[in-house]
Amino acid sequence: MEIALSIKNVSKNFGNFTAVSNVTFDVEDGKFFSILGPSGSGKTTLLRMIAGFYKPSNGVIEIRGMDMAGVEPNKRPVNLVFQNLALFPMMNVYENIAFGLKRRGERGKEVKKKVESMLERVGLPGFGNRKVNQLSGGQKQRVAIARCLVLEPTALLLDEPLGSLDFKLREHMKVELKKLQAKVGTTFVYITHDQSEAMVMSDHVAVMHSGYFEQLDTPQNLYNKPVSAFVAQFVGDNNKFIVRLRKDEHGRFFAVTDEGHEFKLDRPYDLESSNLFEMYVRPEAIIINPKESTGGINLLDVEVKSILFDGGNSRILVIPSGSGREIIVSLPQNRKYDNLQEKDKLKIGWYPSAAVCFKGAGGKVYDEI
Amino acid sequence: MTKSEKIKVRWGFIIFFTPVFLWLFLLIVLPQIELLRMSFLGTDFHGKSGFTLENYGSFFTEPIYWLTFARTALYSILVTFIVLIIALPVAFYITKLAKIKYQGFLMVLILIPFWVNELIRIYGWIILLRESGVINYFLLKLHILKHPLEMMYHDATMILGLVYTSMLFMIVPIIGVMESLDDALIEAANDLGAGKVAVWRKIIIPYCMPGIMSGSIIVFMLVLGSFLTPKLLGGKNAMWFTEQIYNSIIIYFNWNQGAAFGFLLLFLSSLIIFIVLKLTKQELSKVIK
Numbered sequence: 001m002e003i004a005l006s007i008k009n010v011s012k013n014f015g016n017f018t019a020v021s022n023v024t025f026d027v028e029d030g031k032f033f034s035i036l037g038p039s040g041s042g043k044t045t046l047l048r049m050i051a052g053f054y055k056p057s058n059g060v061i062e063i064r065g066m067d068m069a070g071v072e073p074n075k076r077p078v079n080l081v082f083q084n085l086a087l088f089p090m091m092n093v094y095e096n097i098a099f100g101l102k103r104r105g106e107r108g109k110e111v112k113k114k115v116e117s118m119l120e121r122v123g124l125p126g127f128g129n130r131k132v133n134q135l136s137g138g139q140k141q142r143v144a145i146a147r148c149l150v151l152e153p154t155a156l157l158l159d160e161p162l163g164s165l166d167f168k169l170r171e172h173m174k175v176e177l178k179k180l181q182a183k184v185g186t187t188f189v190y191i192t193h194d195q196s197e198a199m200v201m202s203d204h205v206a207v208m209h210s211g212y213f214e215q216l217d218t219p220q221n222l223y224n225k226p227v228s229a230f231v232a233q234f235v236g237d238n239n240k241f242i243v244r245l246r247k248d249e250h251g252r253f254f255a256v257t258d259e260g261h262e263f264k265l266d267r268p269y270d271l272e273s274s275n276l277f278e279m280y281v282r283p284e285a286i287i288i289n290p291k292e293s294t295g296g297i298n299l300l301d302v303e304v305k306s307i308l309f310d311g312g313n314s315r316i317l318v319i320p321s322g323s324g325r326e327i328i329v330s331l332p333q334n335r336k337y338d339n340l341q342e343k344d345k346l347k348i349g350w351y352p353s354a355a356v357c358f359k360g361a362g363g364k365v366y367d368e369i
Numbered sequence: 370m371t372k373s374e375k376i377k378v379r380w381g382f383i384i385f386f387t388p389v390f391l392w393l394f395l396l397i398v399l400p401q402i403e404l405l406r407m408s409f410l411g412t413d414f415h416g417k418s419g420f421t422l423e424n425y426g427s428f429f430t431e432p433i434y435w436l437t438f439a440r441t442a443l444y445s446i447l448v449t450f451i452v453l454i455i456a457l458p459v460a461f462y463i464t465k466l467a468k469i470k471y472q473g474f475l476m477v478l479i480l481i482p483f484w485v486n487e488l489i490r491i492y493g494w495i496i497l498l499r500e501s502g503v504i505n506y507f508l509l510k511l512h513i514l515k516h517p518l519e520m521m522y523h524d525a526t527m528i529l530g531l532v533y534t535s536m537l538f539m540i541v542p543i544i545g546v547m548e549s550l551d552d553a554l555i556e557a558a559n560d561l562g563a564g565k566v567a568v569w570r571k572i573i574i575p576y577c578m579p580g581i582m583s584g585s586i587i588v589f590m591l592v593l594g595s596f597l598t599p600k601l602l603g604g605k606n607a608m609w610f611t612e613q614i615y616n617s618i619i620i621y622f623n624w625n626q627g628a629a630f631g632f633l634l635l636f637l638s639s640l641i642i643f644i645v646l647k648l649t650k651q652e653l654s655k656v657i658k
């Protein structure tokens with residue numbers, strides 16, 4: 001498959017502040033690629049370099065194998081959907097979409113045909129004469145995307161386009177956008193700080209943190225095999241335990257909490273420099289009242305602190321006896337625990353394979369998340 | 370709203386607007402009505418005064434009058450246009466390119482000339498520009514010129530003066546609109562393939578149109594009705610229309626003719642603005658906002 005976009009060792013400094021630092025990735029033709037990161041991690045900066053609004057301090061940006069150094073934004077075969085959409089208020093919907101075509105010198109019937117078929121595609125047939133301020137948030141969204149797609153760009157760059165929408169509409173547009181991308185087959189490079197957006201829509205996701213790519217992987221792998229504590233915390237919910245690792249005489253590894261609980265681990269870790277680690281266990285990997293007979297499971301006695309009812313996503317907050325730490329546990333969908341009360345005593349457990357440890361910075365919390 | 374409140378509101382209205390209304394009526398409307406009446410009066414051969422259209426008629430029958438007006442109008446349009454061409458990039462620089470801490474300073478630079486009275490300002494210019502003036506002095510000293518150059522009393526000098534005097538009135542309304550122009554619109558246009566010229570033509574100018582229009586109307590009216598600058602800096606053998614009015618009233622004591630010219634100026638300039646608004650498909654109410 002052809003490479004639409006290739007970023008090689010790209011960095012961007014503002015003065016002596018590094019906003020993007022040595023980022024490398026390729027996006028294949030027709031893929032949905034997301035960059036996921038907290039606010040201020042350098043996502044917009046990276047996207048603006050691809051679009052041509054910033055010059056990289058270092059590195060090479062190639063679009064379809066062509067070096068983009070020195071190519072102005074208006075000459076690049078990529079288009080950007082802005083964070084605030086930036087529809088032209090003095091033009092109607094039709095003129096907004098025709099804008100790029102006219103700049104290319106296309107005139108007359110051809111333009112009309114393309115614009116109308118584009119409006120059809122984004123589900124806004126007959127909206128050509130509407131003023132921009134007569135559109136709803138979701139409709140503006142689609143016009144902004146249509147305005148770019150009509151130019152048939154090599155890649156469409158989207159900067160948190162769903163950020164300004166309310167929750168319900170965002171959920172809806174997520175699915176719409178994915179469907180639209182599948183239909184038109186254009187390469188999408190999508191920026192977001194919302195992990196669920198990235199997971200639902202993307203073929204590949206890069207997790208960005210203070211200018212670096214922490215991990216570039218499929219959504220499944222990001223979730224199941226995070227390579228860093230940051231990814232483990234940022235992608236999906238996770239329970240964090242500050243632990244010390246111990247290796248016994250048989251070469252098995254154990255995690256020991258401050259309270260003295262000991263949990264089996266299923267893989268080896270490097271204990272040389274320090275044995276202080278962070279252990280992560282997903283809420284849905286924790287089993288409530290497991291059968292004692294299932295050997296090898298890690299067990300913990302807990303008390304229910306509160307019940308967080310949310311339909312199919314309901315969870316409970318529990319506290320291990322003799323500790324102040326909260327653990328989130330997903331409730332199974334079978335309604336077995338509908339009668340659970342606060343202060344109930346439970347046993348929870350997880351398999352060693354469900355836990356993953358990273359060398360800890362001594363309990364540092366990423367408070368920007 | 371209860372009845373007593375309604376009455377209270379009305380009283381407030383009356384108290385506040387009576388002075389405004391009186392001021393408008395006594396000092397502006399009343400004299401205008403009197404002038405309008407005078408413009409239709411004339412004395413016939415027998416020295417009897419009565420209603421006549423002669424005062425207006427002479428404007429069309431005597432080429433000197435309507436030629437003066439045409440010249441004045443054309444130059445005013447030219448000045449407005451030059452002011453606009455200069456004001457657009459200046460406003461763009463101040464609102465979009467200059468660092469925020471310099472914006473105020475740049476605005477002050479534009480305002481400073483208006484702290485000096487128009488007459489003083491023009492005399493200052495005369496000191497600079499006349500044959501024995503400062504500029505000629507330096508040009509001669511530097512051996513760029515052999516003989517002093519007469520820079521006064523050219524139409525070009527007059528236009529320069531008018532452009533300078535009216536610049537502020539174009540820049541301020543344009544800045545007002547341009548400040549609200551989202552930078553992302555410019556970038557979006559650029560991203561969609563527009564070069565610099567297309568960004569100006571399709572995004573910045575259409576967006577700033579209300580500011581451009583109100584600035585242009587103010588500048589046009591100001592220039593058309595200006596008196597000192599054209600009189601003191603302008604060419605010797607051509608007049609500004611305001612000078613015609615001045616001459617009729619002060620030199621020939623023909624108040625009736627002067628009043629008629631005054632109303633012609635008002636009517637014709639309004640007509641020109643109306644036509645321009647129609648041509649550019651702008652609405653007056655929007656422009657005034």
Ligand SMILES: Nc1ncnc2c1ncn2[C@@H]1O[C@H](COP(=O)(O)OP(=O)(O)OP(=O)(O)O)[C@@H](O)[C@H]1O
Nearest residue numbers: 014017019037038039040041042043044045046193
């Ligand atoms: N023009 C600039 N000059 C100086 N610093 C900048 C500039 N643009 C961005 N930065 C800095 O670079 C960092 C990354 O900014 P960027 O806008 O790329 O973040 P982001 O990941 O898009 O965040 P958000 O999700 O909030 O939009 C920030 O710390 C920001 O302050």
Ligand SMILES: [Mg+2]
Nearest residue numbers: 043044045083
């Ligand atoms: Mg951003």
